[in-house]
Amino acid sequence: MPSITKPLIPLAPLAKNELGLTIRDYEGAMSTLCAGCGHDSVTAAIVHTFWELSTPPHMIAKLSGIGCSSKTPTYFVRGAHGFNSAHGRMATIATGANAANRELTYIGISGDGDSLSIGLGHLMHAIRRNVNMVYVIENNGVYGLTKGQMSASADIGSRPKKGEANLLAPIDPITLGLSLGATFLARSFSGDKEQLVPILKAAVAHNGFALIDVISPCVTFNDHEGSTKSYKFMREHEVKEVQTDFVPVRTEIRAKIPNDGATEVVMHDGSVVRFRSVPTGYDPHDRLKVEEYIRDRQSRGEIVTGLLYVDESAKEIHELNDTPAQGLAKIPFAKLCPGSAELAAMQKDFR
Amino acid sequence: MEPTNDQDPSYYHQVVDCQWACPAHTNVPGYIRLIAQGQFDDAYMLNRESNVFPGILGRTCDRPCEPACRRDRVDGNPVAICRLKRVAADLKGDITDRLPAIPAEKNGKRVACVGAGPSSLTVANDLMPHGYNVVMFEQFDRPGGLMRTNIPEFRLPDKVLDSETQVILDMGVEVRYNSPVTSLRALLDEGFDAVFVGVGAPRGKELDLPGRRDEVESHIHIGIDWLESVAFGHVTEIGKRVLIIGVGNTAMDCCRSSRRLGGTDIKVMARRPREFFKASAWELDDAEEEGVEIVVNHAPKRFVIEDGKLVGMEFDVLEWDEGAKRSTTLSTVTVPCDDVILAIGQENAFPWIERDLGLEFGEWDMPVVDQLTHQSSLPGVFFGGDAAWGPKNIIWAVAHGHAAAISIHNHCTGVALEDRPPVGMTLVSQKMGMSEWSYHNDYNPSPRQKMTHIELTKRFESLDLEVELGFSAEQTAREVQRCLNCDVQTAFEAPLCIECDACIDICPVQCLTITSNGSEADLRGRLSAPSVNLHQALFVSDALPQTGRVMVKDENVCVHCGLCAERCPTSAWDMALFDLQIPYAASANFIPVPQRVASGATAQARR
Numbered sequence A: 001m002p003s004i005t006k007p008l009i010p011l012a013p014l015a016k017n018e019l020g021l022t023i024r025d026y027e028g029a030m031s032t033l034c035a036g037c038g039h040d041s042v043t044a045a046i047v048h049t050f051w052e053l054s055t056p057p058h059m060i061a062k063l064s065g066i067g068c069s070s071k072t073p074t075y076f077v078r079g080a081h082g083f084n085s086a087h088g089r090m091a092t093i094a095t096g097a098n099a100a101n102r103e104l105t106y107i108g109i110s111g112d113g114d115s116l117s118i119g120l121g122h123l124m125h126a127i128r129r130n131v132n133m134v135y136v137i138e139n140n141g142v143y144g145l146t147k148g149q150m151s152a153s154a155d156i157g158s159r160p161k162k163g164e165a166n167l168l169a170p171i172d173p174i175t176l177g178l179s180l181g182a183t184f185l186a187r188s189f190s191g192d193k194e195q196l197v198p199i200l201k202a203a204v205a206h207n208g209f210a211l212i213d214v215i216s217p218c219v220t221f222n223d224h225e226g227s228t229k230s231y232k233f234m235r236e237h238e239v240k241e242v243q244t245d246f247v248p249v250r251t252e253i254r255a256k257i258p259n260d261g262a263t264e265v266v267m268h269d270g271s272v273v274r275f276r277s278v279p280t281g282y283d284p285h286d287r288l289k290v291e292e293y294i295r296d297r298q299s300r301g302e303i304v305t306g307l308l309y310v311d312e313s314a315k316e317i318h319e320l321n322d323t324p325a326q327g328l329a330k331i332p333f334a335k336l337c338p339g340s341a342e343l344a345a346m347q348k349d350f351r
Numbered sequence B: 001m002e003p004t005n006d007q008d009p010s011y012y013h014q015v016v017d018c019q020w021a022c023p024a025h026t027n028v029p030g031y032i033r034l035i036a037q038g039q040f041d042d043a044y045m046l047n048r049e050s051n052v053f054p055g056i057l058g059r060t061c062d063r064p065c066e067p068a069c070r071r072d073r074v075d076g077n078p079v080a081i082c083r084l085k086r087v088a089a090d091l092k093g094d095i096t097d098r099l100p101a102i103p104a105e106k107n108g109k110r111v112a113c114v115g116a117g118p119s120s121l122t123v124a125n126d127l128m129p130h131g132y133n134v135v136m137f138e139q140f141d142r143p144g145g146l147m148r149t150n151i152p153e154f155r156l157p158d159k160v161l162d163s164e165t166q167v168i169l170d171m172g173v174e175v176r177y178n179s180p181v182t183s184l185r186a187l188l189d190e191g192f193d194a195v196f197v198g199v200g201a202p203r204g205k206e207l208d209l210p211g212r213r214d215e216v217e218s219h220i221h222i223g224i225d226w227l228e229s230v231a232f233g234h235v236t237e238i239g240k241r242v243l244i245i246g247v248g249n250t251a252m253d254c255c256r257s258s259r260r261l262g263g264t265d266i267k268v269m270a271r272r273p274r275e276f277f278k279a280s281a282w283e284l285d286d287a288e289e290e291g292v293e294i295v296v297n298h299a300p301k302r303f304v305i306e307d308g309k310l311v312g313m314e315f316d317v318l319e320w321d322e323g324a325k326r327s328t329t330l331s332t333v334t335v336p337c338d339d340v341i342l343a344i345g346q347e348n349a350f351p352w353i354e355r356d357l358g359l360e361f362g363e364w365d366m367p368v369v370d371q372l373t374h375q376s377s378l379p380g381v382f383f384g385g386d387a388a389w390g391p392k393n394i395i396w397a398v399a400h401g402h403a404a405a406i407s408i409h410n411h412c413t414g415v416a417l418e419d420r421p422p423v424g425m426t427l428v429s430q431k432m433g434m435s436e437w438s439y440h441n442d443y444n445p446s447p448r449q450k451m452t453h454i455e456l457t458k459r460f461e462s463l464d465l466e467v468e469l470g471f472s473a474e475q476t477a478r479e480v481q482r483c484l485n486c487d488v489q490t491a492f493e494a495p496l497c498i499e500c501d502a503c504i505d506i507c508p509v510q511c512l513t514i515t516s517n518g519s520e521a522d523l524r525g526r527l528s529a530p531s532v533n534l535h536q537a538l539f540v541s542d543a544l545p546q547t548g549r550v551m552v553k554d555e556n557v558c559v560h561c562g563l564c565a566e567r568c569p570t571s572a573w574d575m576a577l578f579d580l581q582i583p584y585a586a587s588a589n590f591i592p593v594p595q596r597v598a599s600g601a602t603a604q605a606r607r
Helices: A038-052 A068-075 A090-100 A112-118 A120-129 A173-180 A193-205 A231-237 A287-299 A317-321 A340-350 B009-015 B017-021 B028-036 B040-051 B054-060 B070-075 B081-091 B118-130 B158-169 B184-189 B223-231 B249-260 B281-289 B394-413 B473-480 B502-506 B520-524 B563-567 B599-606
Strands: A060-064 A081-084 A105-111 A133-139 A184-189 A209-215 A243-247 A263-266 A272-276 A306-310 B110-114 B133-137 B174-176 B194-197 B220-222 B241-245 B265-269 B293-295 B298-306 B309-320 B327-336 B339-342 B381-383 B424-429 B431-433 B488-492 B512-515 B538-540 B550-554 B573-581
Touching (some): A038 A068, A038 A133, A038 A209, A060 A068, A060 A090, A068 A105, A068 A133, A081 A090, A090 A105, A090 A120, A090 A133, A105 A112, A112 A120, A112 A133, A120 A133, A120 A173, A120 A209, A133 A193, A173 A184, A173 A209, A173 A287, A173 A306, A184 A193, A193 A209, A193 A243, A243 A306, A272 A306, A287 A306, B009 B017, B009 B573, B017 B028, B028 B040, B028 B081, B028 B473, B040 B054, B040 B394, B054 B081, B054 B394, B081 B473, B110 B118, B118 B158, B118 B194, B118 B394, B184 B194, B194 B394, B223 B249, B223 B339, B249 B265, B249 B339, B281 B293, B298 B327, B309 B339, B381 B394, B424 B488, B488 B550, B502 B512, B563 B573
Parallel strands (some): A060 A105, A105 A133, A133 A209, B110 B133, B133 B174, B194 B381, B220 B339, B241 B265, B241 B339, B265 B293
Antiparallel strands (some): A243 A272, A263 A272, B298 B309, B309 B327, B488 B573, B512 B550, B538 B550
């Protein structure tokens, strides 16, 4: 952990966003993770995302479970609401919080242990319910907090720092999500903010469950030769064929980025995700083709990154349940809970 | 851009803004850290190495370091460097045993110094340890030059001036007091191996307006001559109403001295608006605090003399255009007064140098002096201080003295004057452990400390009452922590970098960027934070191993907090102390410039 707190420098030439806030206003406490941890870069990407989107900090809710990754919500947007839940239960808590107040922007941070082992069941149901939230898996293939055992996302043949190579097949959250009907699936790399920040912005704009699998190297236990989730391995095996730009609602589209025949997806809030330099025949709406493409690349030892699948037409949890537009939390208690007489009357209807 | 050559001493030197701005390149952050540790003797000696007169300069320096100070760009107020210098000088103990040894056996070379001001004293300071015989010729009966004659005692007490000049004279300098040199030819005939001319710019500028010569009594004074008379006690009073013409630092000394000699209604008359004044802002403040009125946009027109007596002065009241280039006269006013002091500048005068000696004079009747070697066209005759290129200030005179001493040493030992010892550097890691440094790396938000002045009711009792009381222990403790340790450099080793972005994410001022290389203008447009200061360098690394991109650092507002190095998993970033090795004639060993070596090798060397 650093010896000092990151100081505030009065005259530092920092830009301001539409709310008049500098990026420093979107930071949190000092990270206690190892120096060089990929998670800190993901944290920084999240800071950039919310600052650039000018999201008011008090309209953000950040949630997590247990693990190195799950410590990180403390390190961004100190003005946001937060909940650090039990191991693997973040998706559940997020579902409940979202049900109670749909007006906040929800971001859950999890890891490969928290999401793909202990919390896998909860993750799958959150995907199924299409909870309107950003769900980030900081995936390093290793249990860092317990000194470096291989996790459920470790590739076959990947070697830990000490001991035998992994023999078990990995769980890939993207292909898992495709099979469960997920509506927004992306993979990225902590060492590539130019890609990660636009994906995070698109995920915030997405109306439904946005799952981002971020390969985030464990600099202490999984950054060696023989690891398939090291900085070096990622830089050698990452395939960025699916490249995306995020065009916010307020941007005059033509003026900023030339549209050279790219596929465009208009998000729920009117912003646009533009796919450029995608492989021939790639359709980010075609679940089967996307899975085929990812598996084909995987068999060649390549890791495809980018926003891989998006379905903006699916209904999210509140639309499915036909809840009021206003957050339940803001509805007066008497109306939200009309009393036993109303309950009895309603029950009578079902008899 | 080409990768930055951080083995070139001038790169990191420029990052230490104060040291770069100081003509004598005083190691400011180094001595401030020593003051912070209470090591006042060490701080004083480090200071003395380059600027020779820490006690004097700690009160009177023109402070080119302070406007350059990085802290000014960080919170709007530079570190009070000058005041801290005085702290070290005031609190030091006996340093006699730390002065260089003077060889009993002389080297047989005799050097004449004309004038006993700061540049000549510096020459003697640098040459005496080599066994030279230095003979100093001084027109007055005490040493110090303009430090004695032009700076009033309430700013620079005699005891401070005496002690710091005496330290040099005690090295065995032969001083001939009351001996103005009237002929360079005669001096050369004495057979000196070298002559150093450090006579300053001794002639105050005249203002030849109508009425100037009509006066019977003399109530119109030339500023620097008048200050000199005050310093030697020849003038002890002045009229009640005094006008000072001119608004430089000499004018400030004149008006404040007048205030102490009986003046009650003192006006400093300036031609131009305030933002164009030559005087240092703090000297203007001090004068105004003492009740001196500063009148702008008044151009002197004539002296009003009645019956041979000065009764006032007539001025045109001006209106200036933007930039104060052109003026129009609005009206004419007469300001009554008893005395007028002219402080509109000073000039060089060399009536004692015969023009047939082969010493060439150029424009403005100034000697032709080599900028590097300080030698005139007459081999063996050197110039320094205000005598070389016109009026500057004390710290420049000291810098000239150091440079001239090297030339004189070369001249006397048969080495070409251009063959000067190189400037060197050392760069040593300050890592003491995990997230632990040998310097205090945290940013301290303290505001600049304000100097306490002696009360106004007591201030004018005598001419020698020092106005500035110096920093208290508490003020010193706060002020030292404002220094950003710009000499503890962020040293980067590209081969070690794994491009994890940890340094980029932690930097409190976003001064780091990893990006593809480009031209400087292109890179400046792609930095993490806007590039607002084109005077500050960009550090550009070698290509990084994994992606071939480069690490770019905008040096502008880096606060040297070391967080990049603390968050670096591979120690590609390190905090390393940069020490500029400035050669002096007195240095025993000159440290040569290190050769550029492969970065990996320097990384090894650093550990």
